[in-house]
Amino acid sequence: MNHPERLLYPLVFADVALLSVGDDRLQVLLARRAREPAAGKWALPGGILKPALDGSLKDTALRILRDKVHVDIPHIEQVHTFSGPTRDERGWSVSVLFYALLPRDRVNALVSPKVAEVKWADVADPGRLAFDHEALLASAVGALQDKVLRNALPLHLLPERFTLSELQRTCEAVLGRPLDKSAFRRRLRAYQDLVEVPGEFVRGVQRPAQLYRASEGFEF
C-alpha cells in the first residue's frame, strides 16, 4: 500500500459508532479486524471511501454498515473528522466519524456479520481498540451525551412504542447517571417529538403505563 501517490493523496475513511442500549447501558458495536493493519483487534466498523460508489461520505458510512455488519438504517449523524500522518500505518489518513442510534430490539435480527466477528461493548469499558478508535468512540459518545443534555430525546434508541419509564432509563443509560423522575417528566411536556399512542397501555406494577412513539419525521 505504500505507493508514491500516498504522498499526494491521503486515505479517506468513514467510521461509524453504532450505539444501542443493552442491559440499561449504552453500548457500541465493535468488529474484530480480519486483515492488516491491526488484524485481530477490535475497532469501530469502518472502511475506505469508494468514489465510484459513494455520493458522499455519509453514503460511504451507510454502505459500510450494510456490507460489514448488515445494518440498514436511514439516520446517521456526522460527529467529527480525524486526520494525520500516523493514525493509520498505511499513510496519511482522514476518518470522518458518524454515529448511528439503533433500538436493541432491531439488532439481533440485523447483525449477521459477513466478514468479521462483532460484539456489543459498554461504551464505558470498550477495551483496547485499533488505531485511534478509542478517541473516536469517546467523541461520538460525548456528542450524543451533549445532545441529550441539551434536551434532545434519543428516540432512535427506543423500540417503536415505549413507556416514559423506558425513555427515562434510555436517557440515563446515555448519560451514565440517574435522573430525577419528576424533573424528567416536567421536561417532557414541551416535546412535540413525543406522541401518545391512543388507547395503548402497558400493564405496570402499580397502574397501566401509556405508550408513546416518535412523531412522524422525527430527526434526532
Add this chain to the structure above:
Amino acid sequence: MNHPERLLYPLVFADVALLSVGDDRLQVLLARRAREPAAGKWALPGGILKPALDGSLKDTALRILRDKVHVDIPHIEQVHTFSGPTRDERGWSVSVLFYALLPRDRVNALVSPKVAEVKWADVADPGRLAFDHEALLASAVGALQDKVLRNALPLHLLPERFTLSELQRTCEAVLGRPLDKSAFRRRLRAYQDLVEVPGEFVRGVQRPAQLYRASEGFEF
C-alpha cells in the same frame, strides 16, 4: 487534473470561515479566486491538504490562513465535513470546514493578501460564492450561533479589553438580533471566563465602564 487516480483518491481540502464583527455586524473574510476552477468568484479561503507539510487538517487550515490571507491565529474550530462527486469540478472532493474568530482591531494589520483580493462581507448577505461555499458559510455561522445560544461567550471576536456593552453588541451581531440588557448582565455573572481588569475603566456617557478581558487559557 483528471488523472486516473482521481477515481481512487478524492481531493481533500480545508476551508475556513474567518469571522469578525464590523459595523456591529457579523462578517466573513472572502477571497476572490485567482485560478480555475471558479476563477474570479468569491470563496472562503481554502486549499488542498499537503500530506508532506501538514500534521492534521487543522494544520492545513492554519497554513492556508497564513499563506493566503496572512492571518496567524491559534484558535480554530472544526465545524463539519462536506463531500461528494460534483461539488468541485476537479473530481470527488472532501472539504473539512473550520471557523475562526478574530477581533476586528487585529484584522487591518493582518490582512495583506498575497495571491488574491479579499474583502469582508456580511454573513447575512455574502453574495454568490464559488462551489458550495454558501452552504459552508451557513453551517459555520449556524455553529457559532448555536454556541452563543448555549451561553458560550465569543470572546475571540473582541479586542483584548472590552466593556460589557461591547460584549453584548458582539453577541447581538452574532445572533443578528437585540438582547435584553438586564437578562444579558444576569447571565454573565456565572462566567469564569470573564475577568475584571482591576482599575481599568472607559469613560462612558453616564459613568465610567469597567473593562474586562478573557481569562487565561480561555477556549471558546
